[in-house]
Amino acid sequence: MKKVAPTGGSNAWPAKIRRIRALVLKETHQVVRDPSSIAIGAVLPLILILLFGYGLSLDVKNVPIAVVIEYPTPEAIELAAGFRLSPYFHPTMTRSMPPAQHLLLEHQVDGIVRIPADFSRHIAAGDANVQLIVHGGDANRARIIEGYVQGIVGVWSARLAAQGQATLSQPVNVQSRLWFNEANDSSYFLVPGLVVLVMTLIGALLTAMVMAREWERGTLESLLVTPVRTEEILLGKTLPYFVLALFGFVLCVLSAKFLFHVPLRGSIWVLFGASMLYVLIALGIGLLISSWAKNQLVASQVTMLATFMPAFMLSGFLFDLRSMPTVVRMITYALPARYYVALLQSVFLAGNVWSVIVPNTLVLAAMAAMLALASRAVVRKKLE
């Protein structure tokens, strides 16, 4: 490295390559000797995706529910049996409302189905009511429960109509189909979203830690006296961690496919290409934050607040972007995670949809380029 860098001419290129190679080699040695970064880059993504992939689900099954039969007529008992046979419910039968209300208050059940005492009499008259009280706290869950109860009551009244005991009158029936996720399994969209969350955190962590360490030990300044240029330092720093994070990414994808059985309908190369871009962005964000922040307490908090929480809340991983108010939606446009979530959900579930892939990849590429330039500027300024 003591050689004077040739200025211009055809020799400049190989010297550059040699310098980068040396830096990469040095950094790789450091990675291999320090197991903590291997743990962060490769082992951690696997642990996180396993934990969250199994842990997160929006599917509602075995809902504890109280069924109040105020007067046990054959009709009431038959309807209640529908709840007992359903895989969605785990009913507790009571004879009156107070014990059921107590169960709801204690969070032992999520809802109460009340079959009133005059139920059978009203069926004959054609104006029977079934009352449902749901715990509205978790409104999403409450709505799903309401739909299931509606289904059971509907099936039962259809049977009643088929037996000729009542006339069924449903002018319009809704026949719905859920494309890309016929089984309505929430892990289909949660797992690709989790890959985004995990890669966001891992990428930022890897570089935030590395650069902070270099600043602290002053080793970056000592590189300054060598002919190495800023972008070469950055490239040499990023490349080994890039490879490490990609390794973690591959483990995530393998577990999504083979453990959580999320279909991968698009091309694996599109998936890989877009993810390489995103890993670069995540590494770049970590680099920027650690170079910018003065003390590590601030750096660590900013990393957490600026990467993980927005990716969790604002990326479209869970919450629908179109339903957010305009101001909040504007913020989401600045988030790389937003584009990556759209890409992963499409490539995993829908296939190679170029109208989604091309624009999102272009935005990610532009963001990666901007981050690279910004990091170069910040590091240069710091070294001066």
Add this chain to the structure above:
Amino acid sequence: MTGMLDALLRIAALTRKELLAVLKDRRSRMSLLIPPVIQALVFGYAATYDLNHVTYAALDQDHTAASRQLLAGLDGSGVFERVANLQRASDIDSLIDARRALLIVQIDAQFERRLLSGQSADLQLIADGRNSNTAGTAMGYVTSIVQQFNSSWGHDHGFAAPPVQMVTRAWYNPNLETRWFMIPGMIGTLTLIQTMMLTAMSVAREREQGTFDQLLVTPFRPFEIMAGKSLPSIVVGMIQATGVLLVAQLWFRIPFAGSYLSLYAGLLLFLLAAVGIGLLVSAVAATMQQAMLYSMLLIMPFSLLSGLTTPLSSMPSAVQYLTAINPLRYAIDITRRVYLEGAGLDLLTSDLWPLALLAALTLSAAAWMFSNRMQ
């Protein structure tokens, strides 16, 4: 007696010094006070499963008054926006694929004729399942609009009413707004990150800079040092929680049903547990880097597996057992139940004792590790 008073004075002095260290720098003061409020505002709007803008395309092959009446019901709901009128079924794919429409509503020819002859007709609904939860909610909205259509059509054309009607009421959240559920849950979530990190990093910083050893040669006892390190974080956590609470009440106007005493009692136990975990992290970590890494690695599962966004009851039982050590899980339950249901401390014991246990265990483990290091 004087010994105890001295101890209290020493703790107060240390707490004051710690608070000053955190709050005297403008950047770090801002980084503690501003983020929770901004996050509560932004995430409060973002974190909802309710939909207010659903794009759909109509494939109306009937073109009759009945089909138009049904579609008008969708358009007039204020939620659905018709982005296209399709002519052929072959256009559906590209529209859904490109995410231009979340739903396709298809009405077959003969729709009105079947209805007028007293038969039932089908409405085909195709939804983009790339986020199946959003799709399911949107389909639920369509179903309820179709039900309205059914009852008005049935009424006008002499259909008998369905034999059994379902009457639904939602307790504690009558309009079933997810925001009511999310924002009270954020009181704990948004305070956890910084409370835990602040504790873990402040001890780690002193250890890295060697000032921790200087503290040890002062007359402070290990317990007093720990109290002096925990109290500032708890104060910061309380201020942050209050900020989020104010946003929930004054900005989002979510009615507070419970008592502040119960809420703050629960929050205090939660913050004690969070600080205890932070201290434990700093006792294990050798450097600030490690302290930062470990706290991030705890915060991520704590906040994802807390019941904030996905219900605990949908988790497999093995994961549910794991969440027993997650203080946020209890805090979210406490804040929600106090906030929405007005639950008192007597109804919250199942959340309070695990928090107390967690706090006691982590704090005493951290104290033990610190005093062991000192010898």
